[in-house]
Amino acid sequence: xxxxxxxxxxxxxxxxxxxxxxxxxxxxxxxxxxxxxxxxxxxxxxxxxxxxxxxxxxxxxxxxxxxxxxxxxxxxxxxxxxx
Amino acid sequence: xxxxxxxxxxxxxxxxxxxxxxxxxxxxxxxxxxxxxxxxxxxxxxxxxxxxxxxxxxxxxxxxxxxxxxxxxxxxxxxxxxxxxxxxxxxxxxxxxxxxxxxxxxxxxxxxxxxxxxxxxxxxxxxxxxxxxxxxxxxxxxxxx
Numbered sequence: 001x002x003x004x005x006x007x008x009x010x011x012x013x014x015x016x017x018x019x020x021x022x023x024x025x026x027x028x029x030x031x032x033x034x035x036x037x038x039x040x041x042x043x044x045x046x047x048x049x050x051x052x053x054x055x056x057x058x059x060x061x062x063x064x065x066x067x068x069x070x071x072x073x074x075x076x077x078x079x080x081x082x083x
Numbered sequence: 084x085x086x087x088x089x090x091x092x093x094x095x096x097x098x099x100x101x102x103x104x105x106x107x108x109x110x111x112x113x114x115x116x117x118x119x120x121x122x123x124x125x126x127x128x129x130x131x132x133x134x135x136x137x138x139x140x141x142x143x144x145x146x147x148x149x150x151x152x153x154x155x156x157x158x159x160x161x162x163x164x165x166x167x168x169x170x171x172x173x174x175x176x177x178x179x180x181x182x183x184x185x186x187x188x189x190x191x192x193x194x195x196x197x198x199x200x201x202x203x204x205x206x207x208x209x210x211x212x213x214x215x216x217x218x219x220x221x222x223x224x225x226x227x228x
Contacts, residue, residue, distance in 0.1 A: 007128055007200035008211050056198070059133035075130060075198075079214035082127070082158065082199025083114060083170055083190060 001068070003036075005046070006077035009053070012046035022068075029055045030064045032074060052078055084153045085142045089134050091161035094168040099157055103173035106152035110186035111173040118165035122203045127160040127169070130198035134158075137197040141189055149185040151176050156189060158199065188225050195222040 004017045026035045030050075037047045047053060055062055056075040068074060086102060096113065103109055116125045142154040153175035163169060172189045176182040201212040 004130070006130060006198065007202070056130070056133060059130070059136060061137075061196070061198075075133070077130070077198065078200065078211065080195065080198050081201045081212045081214055082129075082197050083194040083218075 001071060002073045004073060004075045006075065009046045009077050013040070013042045027067060027069065028064070029057065029062065029066050029068060029074065029076075032068055033064070033076070046076075054079055084155075085139065085146065086153070086155040086157075087135055087138045087142060088157045089129055089131075089138070089160055090157075091159060094157050094159060094171050096168065096171065099155060099171045099173060103153045103155045103175045106175040106182075107177050108179040108182040109173065109175045110179070110182035111171065112186050112190045113168055114170040114190070116163050116165045116167050116169050119203070121205045122165060123206065124162055124164055124204040125169070126162045126202045126204070126209075127158075128200045128202070129158075129160050134198050138193065141192050141196060145174065145185040145189055148188070149174070149176055149181040151181065151185055154185065154189065156193065158193075158197075160199070191218075191221040191225060194218045 001020055003020055005013050010016050022032055022035050026032050033047050037044050054077055055064055057066055057071045058073055138156045145151060145154050151174050155173040157171040159169050172186055174182045174185040195218055202209055203212055
């Protein structure tokens, strides 16, 4: 699974993307974030405040309770601020 | 006609206006970088592919809801300075109400539905812009109807 990060999530983690293989028990975006948060202090810092975290699965915006089974790409990022 | 462009290139307002002049009523919105509290530079990050797809979906929704003849969204990314154009939205319809409403819909929903992130720089201090509560209220008013 490819993970992509944007804005301060990307800055805190220190890379714009990474390939991971979470275990099958990691079934939702929330569970994926829990699993990722212990990988490094940067991941922990990026995911410390879930209320400010948004996600997309295969480029579709989803809630953090969304399933990730079969997902090719999961994006994690702050609330959007375009326009 | 739907036209979507996400690019670091400056926005040529005459060319973009001409592109949407395809019916009796044309409405446009242009957003410029503000020099809020001494902002010297604004940098825009986006999610390549997903951003264009999100803007296309919004334009398709507007075209269907207001029977538009044309809808165009042009958004700059990368670094820009106060006074520069950051976003252009243009709509064309047979009559003004549809064109004006669809134009407002597109810029309101763009702010909550498209993956862009703004970073402001003042001197040596750079910080990510926080989402405004008002942006969600503006986008939510288009849900009904």
